[in-house]
Amino acid sequence: MEQSLIIIVRSIIGFFTLLIFTRVLGKQQVSQLTYFDYILGITIGSMAGILTTDLNSRVWLVWLGIATWVALSLLMKSITLKSRKASKYIDGEATIVIMNGKIMEHNLRQMSFRATDLLEMLRVKGIFNPSHVEFALLETNGKLSVLRKSQYRKVTPNDLQLNTDYEGLSIELIYDGIIISQNLKQVNLDQNWLKNKLEQADIYEISKVFLATLDTSGTLYIDTKEDTVQIPIEIRDYS
Amino acid sequence: MNKFIAKLIPISLLILFILIMNSGLFLSKHLASAQQLSNQLNNLEKNIINDNWSLAQQQLAKSQKLWNSTSFWIHFSSTLNKLEQTNINLVQLKVALKTEDKKLALSILAELQQRWHYLIN
Numbered sequence: 001m002e003q004s005l006i007i008i009v010r011s012i013i014g015f016f017t018l019l020i021f022t023r024v025l026g027k028q029q030v031s032q033l034t035y036f037d038y039i040l041g042i043t044i045g046s047m048a049g050i051l052t053t054d055l056n057s058r059v060w061l062v063w064l065g066i067a068t069w070v071a072l073s074l075l076m077k078s079i080t081l082k083s084r085k086a087s088k089y090i091d092g093e094a095t096i097v098i099m100n101g102k103i104m105e106h107n108l109r110q111m112s113f114r115a116t117d118l119l120e121m122l123r124v125k126g127i128f129n130p131s132h133v134e135f136a137l138l139e140t141n142g143k144l145s146v147l148r149k150s151q152y153r154k155v156t157p158n159d160l161q162l163n164t165d166y167e168g169l170s171i172e173l174i175y176d177g178i179i180i181s182q183n184l185k186q187v188n189l190d191q192n193w194l195k196n197k198l199e200q201a202d203i204y205e206i207s208k209v210f211l212a213t214l215d216t217s218g219t220l221y222i223d224t225k226e227d228t229v230q231i232p233i234e235i236r237d238y239s
Numbered sequence: 240m241n242k243f244i245a246k247l248i249p250i251s252l253l254i255l256f257i258l259i260m261n262s263g264l265f266l267s268k269h270l271a272s273a274q275q276l277s278n279q280l281n282n283l284e285k286n287i288i289n290d291n292w293s294l295a296q297q298q299l300a301k302s303q304k305l306w307n308s309t310s311f312w313i314h315f316s317s318t319l320n321k322l323e324q325t326n327i328n329l330v331q332l333k334v335a336l337k338t339e340d341k342k343l344a345l346s347i348l349a350e351l352q353q354r355w356h357y358l359i360n
Contacts, residue, residue, distance in 0.1 A: 002311060002314070003319070006314050006315070009259065009315075013256045013259065013260065016252055016256070017253070017256060020249040020252065020253060023249070055318065055319035056318045056319050056320045057318060058316065058317065058318055059260050059315055060257075060260040060261055060315070060316065063256070063257075063260055
C-alpha cells in the first residue's frame with residue numbers, strides 16, 4: 001500500500017514536470033525536430049519513466065537530472081537563436097542533394113543517405129524524375145525541401161495574373177452551444193446579429209449549434225448538433 | 240487567463256514538487272522519532288560492547304518501532320532497496336543479539352548506522 005501511494009505521488013510529479021518542461025522547451029512540431037531534439041525527447045521521457053516507477057532511484061536526483069537536461073537544452077536554444085555560427089555548428093545546416101537535376105553523390109555520402117532514400121522522398125512529394133528538380137535540400141530535421149524546375153511547377157493565379165480575394169482565418173463564434181463573446185466583439189458584431197443569422201437558418205436555440213464560424217468574406221458556417229444529412233454509404237465496416 | 244496566473248501555476252507546482260521530493264530529508268532531521276532512533280542506535284552499540292544483551296534486545300525492539308514510524312516519511316529522499324536493506328539488517332541484528340554474537344552484532348549495527356547516516360543526509 002505504501003509503495004502504491006509512493007508510485008502515485010511520483011507519477012503525479014513526473015506527469016506535471018514533463019508537461020511543464022515540454023511547454024518551456026517550446027512549440028516545435030515533431031516533424032520539425034532535429035535529430036538531437038529527438039534524442040533529447042527520448043532521454044527526458046525515459047528519465048521521467050525512471051522517476052515514476054523506479055523505486056530504487058532517489059526521486060529528487062532523477063528530477064534534478066531532467067531539470068538539468070531541460071536547462072541545457074534551453075541554453076543551447078538561446079545560443080543558437082543569438083548566434084548564426086553557433087546554430088550552424090550545433091544544429092548543422094541544410095545540405096544540397098540535387099542541383100539542376102543532378103544528384104550530389106558526395107553530399108549524400110557525407111549525410112549517410114542512400115540514393116534510394118532520396119528517390120523515395122522525392123516520390124512522396126510527387127516527383128518521379130530527379131531531372132525535374134532544380135534544387136533539393138536535406139534539412140537539419142531530416143526532411144527534404146524541393147524546388148522544382150520552373151517548367152514543372154504548378155500554375156498559380158499569380159502566373160495567370162488573376163486577382164484573388166483575401167482569405168484569412170475563420171473565427172469561432174459558437175462552440176458546443178456556447179457563444180464566444182470575445183470573438184464576437186473582435187469582429188465588431190453582437191449577439192442580436194448572430195441570433196438573426198441563426199433564425200435565418202431556422203435555428204432558434206443557440207444550444208442546438210455545435211459550431212459556428214465566420215470567415216473573412218462574412219459567410220457564417222453553422223453546424224448543428226443534430227445531423228440531418230442522410231449517409232449514403234455505411235461508414236462503419238463492422239456491424 | 241491572466242498572464243501572471245498562467246506563469247504562477249507551473250512555478251508553484253514545481254516548487255511544491257521540490258518540497259515534496261525533499262520533505263524526507265527535512266523530516267528525517269526534525270522528526271522526534273528520527274532523532275530518537277539515532278540515539279537508540281548509539282546506546283545499542285554501547286550495550287553490545289558491554290555485553291548487556293537483554294538491555295540491547297529491549298533497545299532493538301524500541302529501535303524497530305521508531306524505524307517503522309520514521310521509514311514512511313523518508314520514502315522520497317531514499318530508495319526502496321536502502322529501506323528494505325535496513326529492515327533486513329534489523330532482523331539480522333535481532334538474531335545476532337539472541338545468539339549473543341558480539342562480532343556479528345557490531346558489524347550489522349555499523350552497517351545500520353552508516354545507512355541511517357546516508358538516509359538522513
